[in-house]
Amino acid sequence: MSSAAVFFSVVTALVMLAFGAYDFTMPQKVLILMDRLGHRPNFVRTLGLVKILGGFGLLVGLVFGTIGVLAALGLVAYFILAIRAHSKIGDSGAETLPAAAMFILSALTLITNLFA
Secondary structure, eight states: OOHHHHHHHHHHHHHHHHHHHHHTTOOHHHHHHHHHHTOOTTHHHHHHHHHHHHHHHHHHTTTSHHHHHHHHHHHHHHHHHHHHHHHHTTOOHHHHHHHHHHHHHHHHHHHHHHTO
């Protein structure tokens, strides 16, 4: 595995674990977003769990490469859907920026793991 793949996997995993844990605190801003999308407030915890599982998958992927590729692919799909959700409700670019940044980080992780 290349050093770039290891770097992006570790950084992305740490970010996903932190953001996933943050979702479990049920932040008001995210609860408002869930309401605007028509989801129950507890759906925030489901999203947090997906991020945590993606982060753990990237860490396991350091040993078992295929799992890391699949975890990165899942995170790319997750953030594509997050960007779509933000655009669906008419969020500004500034409100969509965190999801777009996480998409780019996840995509870089996927690319470096695919070509490692």
